[in-house]
Amino acid sequence: MSQTLRVLGTSVTLLESIRQRAEAELGIRLQYQVHDTQTAQRIAVMHPERYDLYDQWFHNLDFVWPARAIQPIDTRRIALWDEINDLPKLGRLHPDDRLAHGSLPCDRLFVQPDGRLGSRPGTQISMLPLTHNADSFAYRPEHLPAALAGREESWSWLVDESWCGHIALQNDAAIGALDAALALQASGLARFDNLGNLRLEEIDQLANCLIDKQRHGHFAGFWSDDREASALMLGPRVHIQSLWSPTLMQLHRAGVKYRLAVPKEGYRAWFGGLSLSRCVQGPIKDAAYAYLNWWLAGWPGAVMARQGIYIANPLRTRDHLSRAEWDYWYDGRPATEQLPGSDGLPLIDPGEVREGGAYAQRMGHIGVWNAVMDEHNYLVRRWGDLLRTAR
CATH class of the missing domain: 3.40.190.10 (Periplasmic binding protein-like II)
Incomplete structure (x- = not known):
């Protein structure tokens, strides 16, 4: 070489x-x-x-x-x-x-x-x-609050008091703040003209609302990579959190019963x-x-x-996937056989269906893309205020 x-x-x-x-x-x-x-x-x-x-x-x-x-x-x-x-x-x-x-x-x-x-x-x-990919959040169905049972999944669940003390978010302001903004707007606690580019006063509104919630322990943790996210979800405190796909695979492999939400407001892509x-x-x-x-x-x-x-x-x-793999991962069809993960070991059981449907369905249901806002530096400062409150 x-x-x-x-x-x-x-x-x-x-x-x-x-x-x-x-x-x-x-x-x-x-x-x-x-x-x-x-x-x-x-x-x-x-x-x-x-x-x-x-x-x-x-x-x-x-x-x-x-x-x-x-x-x-x-x-x-x-x-x-x-x-x-x-x-x-x-x-x-x-x-x-x-x-x-x-x-x-x-x-x-x-x-x-x-x-x-x-x-x-x-x-x-x-x-x-x-x-x-199109990301959202995952939750443990056995911990789904009775008040939310039967309701359409929504980003608002991340700020719902029913989950208080059992929620985790990504700690990067360019990603975690978007999830939080989606949640606050979906819940009616805030209104933003452009979710991907908040103004200064909107950033203050976002941060102040989250800090008020954190003062009574609303968030159980913040994670920086998929390993930390997996550890939180595998632990006893976190029942719902924003997640990336590799973490979902780790939870799947660990036998954790979870559901990846298909929020009515759209994915964060x-x-x-x-x-x-x-x-x-x-x-x-x-x-x-x-x-x-x-x-x-x-x-x-x-x-x-x-x-x-x-x-x-x-x-x-x-050309490098089996028919069953393509049908499951890209076409949104039930797995017809046991499918391997990226490490080659068994991951998906027969009959399982990927949440959100086929590739075109999922990528056609995007609510916002990961974003660097015009006021990113100010967002980072105010996001830091929240993280310090959580310590």
Whole structure:
């Protein structure tokens, strides 16, 4: 192996099975730098010399692109670029799907002639669109309060007093605050003009309401990665919390009875991919492009599917999934046989159905995308006030 490629990111996509397979097929050495979201983001912005590829989410581009930490990707060097679907390019899979609020991938995908990011197509992009999902929250059905039994699932449950003391949220302001804003608006406790871009007074309204609730112990915990989230849900205190798909797989494997909510207000969606460090050049850059192309070739997408995550060109992935796997993960049909997880071990039992339905149904029910707001710095300060109250 003549080249070493350093990939900075999180445990969501930097899996050991992916690394080993890529090394074997590409003939390069891969060094995965796995951190929590905020640490990875800080390194990406401040130390582009420490990594070659940044594996993160589109809303993080609002930090790394202005800092000139990454360089454009040339789509002419991406063999399967035309196979990537319309979700990251246009913001929706189908023309009749609603355009959700938040940091839409399409608004920061293409590099414009003036160097800014925008939606006007071109041959240079900021990030290669790859993994994505529609997230919500999970809860333990045996602890469902009687007052909520039979009701349509709603983000408002995260601030419902019936769950007081048994709720957990993600601790990143760009994600956790969105879940909280969805909850407060759904409950009628607050009203926001644009969920993905709160004004200063709306941020104060959000923070003050959450702090008031936390003063009587409303939230049992805040988590930074899927391991912490899993530990909270496996413990005795947390009965409901916002979750990412890898955590759901861990709970599934542990035999925990849970339900992933399909909120009537819509999912909070995210879109991830890979960006090139500004410091990458020469043979390492060639190796980086080989890795980018490899991610679209099908096999990595199948691994992601087995932990509930979609890929931007799903038809290539279909060739690497069994018929039963494709039917369950992408078509929303009942599992006809036992299905493996991303580690190859049994995960899904026959007869189980994925909550939310097929791929198109789930991605057509997005309420808001993960977002970096205009007043992000102020949001972080006020979100920090809440976290300090929770200690």
